[in-house]
Amino acid sequence: THDVADTQLRRDFEVAMMMYAGAIREVRTKLEVLNDEFKIRSRRNPIHYINSRIKTPASILEKMHRRGYPVTMESLRENMHDIAGIRVICAYASDIYSIADMLMKQDDVMVLMVKDYLKNPKPNGYRSLHLVIEIPVYFSDRKQFIKVEVQIRTMAMDFWASLEHQIRYKTDGRPSEDISNELRECAEIIHDTDARMERLYKKMQSL
């Protein structure tokens, strides 16, 4: 019976992954529509690009074990909010809030969580706006509400986060104090430049 249960869990898992992929497509489309409209109205794209990923089965299981969640489909739906992930890379910090507000205002978007690491950067220097939203996705015989984690950041914030992630990975998640200090310093320099570029853009716009 263990095998039967195991096979059933595998199948349910496969169906769930298909559903998360559907949810990613829905949210991606919402973002692309907003970007297109913005382009027509303001003659520029606030979204530089959109990346998405589905968490791998190994990494889902690792996180569920690490957090002590039971490995069931119900627990997966309840506890895991980053299986479907979308990263939106914007030109300027103000675009981050515009995009987030436009997305969160939509009737079928339920906002479950907002973490503003722009206003409150992480102690290591990480900046980004994180939303966990739930949207309905329609399948053959039902409507399913699915969670998607949306990370919105500028190109500059993304540049730092990507390299910091690599460095942390190389040092098994524990960079030395020197490296951590330097990373934090880099985050501040990059942030200053980011803010400066936005001021320049606004100045140029008002000419």
Ligand code: 0O2
């Ligand atoms: P991956 O490979 O991107 O999926 P939780 O979301 O429940 O796991 P937490 O800490 O409350 O836990 O989530 P939070 O703060 O919203 O951050 C989750 C994700 O944000 C991470 O996912 C990273 O993608 C990104 N992130 C958060 N902090 C940092 C950071 O200091 N540096 C970088 N480079 N990215 C960060 P995962 O699961 O770690 O990885």
